[in-house]
Amino acid sequence: MTALSVTDFQAGYDPDLPIVKGVSFDVQVGEAVSVVGPNGAGKSTLVKAIAGQVICLGGRVQLGDDDITGAPSHALARRGLGFVPQTENIFTQLTIRENLQIAAELVPASKRADQIDKMFDMFPDLKERPNALAGALSGGQRQMLAAARALLTDPPVLMLDEPSAGLSPKLVGQVFDTLRRIHETGVTLILVEQNVRAALEITTRALVLVDGALAHDGPTEALRDGKTLGQLFLGQSPERAQA
Amino acid sequence: MSFQAIIDGLIAGTTIGLGAIGLTLTYSILRFANFTHGDFLAWGAYLTLSVSGFLGGLVASLGVTTPLGPFSFGWGLPVSLIIGITLTILLTMALDKLLFGRLRRRGADAIIIVMASFGASMALRSLLEFIYTANPQYLTRELQIAEPLGLGMRATPDQLLTIGLTAVLVVALNLFVTRTPMGRAMRAVSENPALAGVYGIEVQRVIRVTWIIGAGLACVAGVMSGLLVQIRPYMGFDLLLPLFAAAILGGVGSIPGAVIGGLIIGLAEAFAVQIFGAEWRAGVAFIVLVLVLLVRPTGLFGRPS
Amino acid sequence: MEYLAYAAFFLTLAMTFSIICLGLNVQWGQTGLFNVGVAAFVGVGAYTSVLLTTPATPDRIGGFGLPIAVGWIGAAGVSAVVSFLVGALTLRLRSDYLAITTFGIAIALQLCFQNIEVLTGGVFGVGFIPRAFGSVQANALLFNYANLALAAALVVVLYLVLEHLARSPWGRVLRAVREDEAAAQSLGKNPAALRLQAFALGGAIMGLAGAVQAHFVGFISPPNYLPMLTFQVWAMLIVGGSGNNMGAILGAVLVWAIWALSGSLISEVFPADQQARAASLQIVVIGVMLCLLLLWRPQGLLPERQTISKHLGTRHDT
Numbered sequence: 051m052t053a054l055s056v057t058d059f060q061a062g063y064d065p066d067l068p069i070v071k072g073v074s075f076d077v078q079v080g081e082a083v084s085v086v087g088p089n090g091a092g093k094s095t096l097v098k099a100i101a102g103q104v105i106c107l108g109g110r111v112q113l114g115d116d117d118i119t120g121a122p123s124h125a126l127a128r129r130g131l132g133f134v135p136q137t138e139n140i141f142t143q144l145t146i147r148e149n150l151q152i153a154a155e156l157v158p159a160s161k162r163a164d165q166i167d168k169m170f171d172m173f174p175d176l177k178e179r180p181n182a183l184a185g186a187l188s189g190g191q192r193q194m195l196a197a198a199r200a201l202l203t204d205p206p207v208l209m210l211d212e213p214s215a216g217l218s219p220k221l222v223g224q225v226f227d228t229l230r231r232i233h234e235t236g237v238t239l240i241l242v243e244q245n246v247r248a249a250l251e252i253t254t255r256a257l258v259l260v261d262g263a264l265a266h267d268g269p270t271e272a273l274r275d276g277k278t279l280g281q282l283f284l285g286q287s288p289e290r291a292q293a
Numbered sequence: 294m295s296f297q298a299i300i301d302g303l304i305a306g307t308t309i310g311l312g313a314i315g316l317t318l319t320y321s322i323l324r325f326a327n328f329t330h331g332d333f334l335a336w337g338a339y340l341t342l343s344v345s346g347f348l349g350g351l352v353a354s355l356g357v358t359t360p361l362g363p364f365s366f367g368w369g370l371p372v373s374l375i376i377g378i379t380l381t382i383l384l385t386m387a388l389d390k391l392l393f394g395r396l397r398r399r400g401a402d403a404i405i406i407v408m409a410s411f412g413a414s415m416a417l418r419s420l421l422e423f424i425y426t427a428n429p430q431y432l433t434r435e436l437q438i439a440e441p442l443g444l445g446m447r448a449t450p451d452q453l454l455t456i457g458l459t460a461v462l463v464v465a466l467n468l469f470v471t472r473t474p475m476g477r478a479m480r481a482v483s484e485n486p487a488l489a490g491v492y493g494i495e496v497q498r499v500i501r502v503t504w505i506i507g508a509g510l511a512c513v514a515g516v517m518s519g520l521l522v523q524i525r526p527y528m529g530f531d532l533l534l535p536l537f538a539a540a541i542l543g544g545v546g547s548i549p550g551a552v553i554g555g556l557i558i559g560l561a562e563a564f565a566v567q568i569f570g571a572e573w574r575a576g577v578a579f580i581v582l583v584l585v586l587l588v589r590p591t592g593l594f595g596r597p598s
Numbered sequence: 599m600e601y602l603a604y605a606a607f608f609l610t611l612a613m614t615f616s617i618i619c620l621g622l623n624v625q626w627g628q629t630g631l632f633n634v635g636v637a638a639f640v641g642v643g644a645y646t647s648v649l650l651t652t653p654a655t656p657d658r659i660g661g662f663g664l665p666i667a668v669g670w671i672g673a674a675g676v677s678a679v680v681s682f683l684v685g686a687l688t689l690r691l692r693s694d695y696l697a698i699t700t701f702g703i704a705i706a707l708q709l710c711f712q713n714i715e716v717l718t719g720g721v722f723g724v725g726f727i728p729r730a731f732g733s734v735q736a737n738a739l740l741f742n743y744a745n746l747a748l749a750a751a752l753v754v755v756l757y758l759v760l761e762h763l764a765r766s767p768w769g770r771v772l773r774a775v776r777e778d779e780a781a782a783q784s785l786g787k788n789p790a791a792l793r794l795q796a797f798a799l800g801g802a803i804m805g806l807a808g809a810v811q812a813h814f815v816g817f818i819s820p821p822n823y824l825p826m827l828t829f830q831v832w833a834m835l836i837v838g839g840s841g842n843n844m845g846a847i848l849g850a851v852l853v854w855a856i857w858a859l860s861g862s863l864i865s866e867v868f869p870a871d872q873q874a875r876a877a878s879l880q881i882v883v884i885g886v887m888l889c890l891l892l893l894w895r896p897q898g899l900l901p902e903r904q905t906i907s908k909h910l911g912t913r914h915d916t
Contacts, residue, residue, distance in 0.1 A: 103487055123490035133491050141492075143484045143596065148477055149492075155474055156493045199492065326694040328634075328701070392889055401896075404632045407694050408832070409892045411634060415829050416885025422878040530825075534705050537698045576709045579702040583687065586699065590691050 052114070053079045053207050053238040054100075054131075059109035061099030068107050069095040071262035079206070082239040084249035084270070087259035088283045093242045094136060096259065097209045101133035102126050113207065128156055132205035136212045136242075139196040142185030146176050149184050149195055153202045169198040173228075190221035197228060201237070208232065209240040214248065226252055250274060258282045296444045298563040304452045304521060306559020307459040310552035311514035312532060313539035314466065315507025321483040321546030322503045323397075325406040329388065329414040330511060331536060335529030336384055336417065337512025338519040339425055341377030342432060345369050358433075363450035365435035366520065374516050381512040385504045388413060394500075414530070421526040429523040432516065455517045462510065463552050470548060475502055483546050531575065535562070538578040542585045544595025553593065557581070606742035608858060612851045613749035614811040619834045619846040620756050621803030627841035627902065628764060629796040630776040632693070635684075635700030636804060636831045638707040641823030642680050643673035643805025644812040645711065645718055651728050651813070658724075659716045666730055670809045677805020678798045685797040689790055704825060711820040723819025727812055745814050752810065753847060756803065760843050772796055826881070830857065833884050836891050841902030848900060853884070 054077040062069040069092045077083050085093045098104040100111055102123035111119045113131050123133070141149055150169060154162040170177040173194045179186075184195055193213055200208055213229065214222040222245060230252045233239045243249035250256060250270040258266035258273070265282050266273075273279045316330045348369045349357050357369030392413060396406050439447035470476035482489045482499045489496055518528060535558050542557060543550025562577045585592060618640055625631045633639075647669030654661035664672075684703055688696040711718045718724070729735065731744040763769050774782040775789040783789055812818045830853065838849020860880050868876040891898065 101491065103491070122495075123487070124493050124495045127491060127493035135488065135491060138485055138488060139491075141481050141484050141488065144477065144480060151474070152477055152481055152492050152494065155478075203493070326698055328697075392893070395893055401892075404630070404693050404697070405892060405896065407697050408632060408836075409889050411697075411829070411832070412885045412888035412892070414885075415825075416882045416889070419878040419881035419885065423875055423882065426875055534702050538702070541695075541698070572713050573709060576706045579706040582699065582702050586687055586691065586695065590695070 051079045052076050052112070053081070054240070055110075055112040056100065057110040057112075059096070059099070059111060060107040061095055061104050062107055063104065065105075065107055069262050070099060072109065073259070073262075073264050074109075075257055075264065075267055077207070077238060077240060079238055080236060081255060082233045082253040083241070083255045083257060084246075084253040085240065085242045085257045085259060086244075086246045086249060086273075086279075087265070089244075091259040092262040093259050094211050095262075097133070097211050097240065097242050098135070101131065101209060103133075103135070127203070127205075130203070130205045130207065132200035132203065132208040132237075134193075134196045134200050134208070134210045134213060136215055140184045140187075140192055140199065142183065144184060145181050146184050146187070146195060147180040149199055150176075150202055153199045156203045165202050165204075169202050172201070172231075173198050189217055190224060193217065193221075193225050194228070197225075197232070201232060205237070207238045207240065209242075211242045212244055213241070214243065214245045222248060246273075246279065295567070296446045298567050299560065300442070300446045300448050300452070301566075302560030302563030303456060303556060304448070304559070305562060306556035307456055308514045308518045308521075308555075309532065309535045309539050309559055310555025311459055311462065311510050311517070312536045313543065313551035313555045314463070314548055315510045316536050317540040317543065317545055317547065317551040318479070318503050319507050320540060322479060323393070323500060324486075325393075325403045325410065326537070328407065328410040328533065329417060330507070331529035331531075331533030332414050332417040332421075333381060333385060333508055333511035333529065334515035334518065334532055335421055335524075335526060336515070337377055337381040337508070338432075338515035338524045338528065339421055339430075339526075340380040340384075341370075341373045341512065341516045342430060342519065342524055344376045344380075345373035345432065348373055360435055364454060365433040365437050365449075365451050370432060370516075370520075374513070377516065378509045378512045382505050382508040385508040386501070389500070389504055414533075418526055418530055425526065427526055429525045430519075431523055432520050451520055455521065458513070458517070459552070462513065463548065466506065466510075467548050475499070479503065534575070534582070535559075535578040538582040538585070541590075541592055542581060544592030546596075547592070547594035550592060550594035603738045603742050606739070606746045608854075609851075610742065610746045610749045610814055611811070612854045613746070613753050614807050614814065615831065615834060615850040615854050616753050616847040617749075617756060617807035617810060618804050618831050619838065619850040620753070620760060620843060621800045621807060622831055622835050623800075623840060623843060623846040624760065624803065625797055625800035626835065627843075627846070628769065628772050628776070629793055629800075630693075631685075631689075631793060631797055631800075632697045633700045633797075633800070634697045634825075634828060635702075635704035635707075637823040637825060637827040638700070638704040639677045639681055639801045639804040640808035640811070640827060641707060641711060641820075643677045643808030644818050644822070645724075645808075646676040646805065647673040647809035648724050648727050648812055648818060649717065652724065652726070657716070658719060666728055666813055669813070670806055673809035674802040674806040677808070678802035681801025681804075682794065682798040684801075685794045689793050689797065701825075704823075704828065708820060708823060711823060719819070721820060723817060723822075725817045727816050727818065729813055729816050749810060749814070757843055757847065764843070768792075768795075829881070829884070829888075830854075833888050836888055836896075836898055839898030839900035839902065842898070842900045845898055845900035845902075849898065852899075857884075 057074050059073045060068045060070055073096060085096065087093050095104055099106050102121055106120045113129055116129060118126060118129065150166045154166055157165055175191050175194055176198060187195060213225050217225060226248050241249055241253060250273060253270055256270045256273050257264060312334050316327060319327045358367040361367055392409055393406055396409055437449040437451055439449045441447050470479060478494045478499050481492065481494055482496055486496050539554035539558050540551050543554030558578055558581055561581060562574050565577045566574050618636065622636060625633050649660035650662050650664045650672045651666055651669035652661045653663045684699055688699045712721055730748055731741055734740045734744065771782065771787050772792055775787065775792050779789050834849040834853040835846055837853055839845025864873060864876045
């Protein structure tokens with residue numbers, strides 16, 4: 051069953067200068083997909099545009115059976131497409147609990163308290179001082195809160211934009227462990243990463259984006275060998291890269 | 294120097310503070326300095342005045358203007374105020390739909406929206422002058438005796454009522470913003486509107502609520518000022534600089550800050566009038582503004598941006 | 599004959615508005631700084647020049663009886679200093695603090711014009727200001743055309759200087775700062791200093807315009823420098839095309855013509871006791887026009903020649 055289907059998708063900040071230039075792919079329910087590629091390839095723009103943060107300039111996006119092309123981000127959150135931006139992904143002026151409470155508005159009132167407790171159990175760091183301002187959290191804890199916020203609504207699909215950016219190697223390990231756990235609960239995962247090695251570890255399929263177009267789409271196994279990946283990043287066609 | 298200046302300052306300060314709340318909220322949530330906000334006060338006062346006149350003509354026999362208790366107005370004024378608030382809210386919503394909202398969607402810079410608000414403020418103010426002429430108007434013709442409060446201070450029942458009403462409104466609003474889901478959403482949007490959408494907040498709804506609160510309080514402030522002083526087309530324009538100074542002094546986005554800023558400016562004006570004379574009153578807000586920008590641009594309760 | 603004299607009078611005032619507009623164009627069009635206190639900077643220039651050039655009078659400080667040219671230079675200088683101070687206070691802060699502060703200084707200076715009687719003559723203002731070509735004042739036609747020639751010459755000179763500046767490295771960096779401050783900064787430019795220079799230069803030009811106007815009309819008083827003036831000048835620049843010096847001049851002439859024509863129409867159509875009321879409709883129309891332009895044609899009649907500025911927000915509907 052298809053969780054997310056993207057067809058000939060174009061997006062960017064300026065209608066005359068699309069950054070994502072006609073990308074198509076399907077993600078099946080329960081898959082874990084990483085989106086990798088060189089700097090400036092349009093990876094972040096792709097997920098931001100799917101999440102309603104960047105203008106969609108053409109093509110189609112479907113979440114399950116719903117057409118969500120160009121839908122505003124709050125509507126997407128309600129329909130079960132979770133998104134964790136790369137930076138500024140929590141409200142630092144609100145408390146940890148308030149951050150979770152905002153997300154909990156999307157679930158039925160009777161389940162809100164349970165869902166918040168569930169997240170506190172999943173991320174015990176956050177439970178220590180729930181009424182402290184989220185701005186007081188460390189970098190790794192902030193990523194935990196951002197993930198907890200997105201997971202609180204039990205979204206079928208979760209997209210993360212470089213969750214490991216700016217974290218120390220130890221914390222990167224923690225974050226990826228968490229992502230693996232999340233995936234194991236049945237959440238469909240789409241992960242944009244610069245940290246290609248780590249991303250390929252926890253995902254089963256990789257989309258390689260080069261200059262706004264899909265250069266490769268296949269199992270991560272094939273990319274574990276660095277040479278293929280390097281060639282793809284330089285913009286060579288998959289066929290030649292395989293050769 | 295007399296203690297009366299304290300009372301005068303507090304009374305003027307409540308109007309400024311109430312007006313500044315709306316300004317500080319639109320400033321932090323819609324992210325632009327709204328030059329039409331002063332005119333919302335004036336429009337609120339005139340709309341209430343018109344409703345009250347209409348009501349007086351409609352049901353004059355029911356004693357709409359017979360003073361209530363110690364106050365100078367009858368039950369017609371509170372009723373008119375509620376209708377006036379509704380009309381002021383509709384006015385701001387219409388302005389947002391026709392002007393600010395369009396510019397926002399087009400992705401125009403905040404400063405273009407500020408400029409549009411400057412143009413709209415001129416138009417709104419002159420429209421009031423066209424409709425109602427420049428002659429001052431009054432919500433009540435009753436004379437009130439100022440009651441002694443001790444230490445040589447005196448205040449009329451109307452004046453004490455406005456101070457009490459302001460206190461109630463400010464406490465209620467602060468509870469709303471700190472304790473309710475909508476208040477939480479407002480604080481979230483003021484920090485980061487894009488992220489608020491990701492969290493599932495419908496930013497457009499938060500913007501609507503912000504206009505409702507801002508316009509409602511502007512109308513109340515305008516009517517209070519109209520009740521205690523008079524109603525003129527330029528009343529909002531004359532209050533605009535004190536409103537901005539109060540919002541910045543309190544820290545943009547802070548509701549208690551706006552009120553405290555308003556009271557400080559009201560008091561500073563009252564003392565300046567005693568020391569330098571009434572002709573310099575309008576300069577006080579500018580001096581306060583310059584001092585804040587020099588010493589602490591984030592204001593008393595503001596967060597560093 | 600009367601019409602010819604009036605035409606010269608009208609055009610001379612339009613030229614003084616053009617100068618103000620050129621000053622505003624340096625601040626807004628080239629640099630993206632929103633000044634809501636244009637009237638104050640024009641007023642400071644006018645009062646400075648009057649102070650320097652009028653003959654001494656017993657009830658007023660000043661009256662140095664200096665030549666008009668000295669008054670002009672003094673006007674530009676003092677206005678530049680005032681704008682420099684306002685800019686230094688606010689340009690390091692968020693962009694709309696400049697708008698609020700300039701709005702504030704317009705109110706504060708208006709109070710000074712009204713209340714510091716020993717300098718400004720208070721609410722009665724100052725009359726008998728020395729006029730250029732005062733010796734031919736008896737011949738209205740000659741006097742008006744001589745003044746028009748002088749004002750027009752000044753506009754041409756300013757236009758040429760500002761065009762030259764806009765093409766100079768300084769002007770290019772200024773636009774770079776407006777479009778992308780971070781990028782300009784990474785090239786080693788100091789955006790704050792550049793903006794401050796542009797703001798002070800614009801203020802100096804506005805002050806000069808105030809002086810020219812004062813010496814042409816021969817009388818100044820506080821109501822000349824109300825926020826209304828700021829608003830008119832903004833409408834002029836937006837109509838003409840911000841970022842384009844020719845647009846600034848065109849807009850000034852055009853909006854001033856609309857203003858003068860609608861004014862005379864009102865005095866024809868409305869009875870005397872209703873004229874003040876009808877005049878407020880003029881302002882409503884200009885205010886609505888300003889908003890409509892910002893919505894539908896923010897680049898004005900003559901768009902900026904290089905790229906359309908990003909900050910007008912036109913990227914998404916082209």
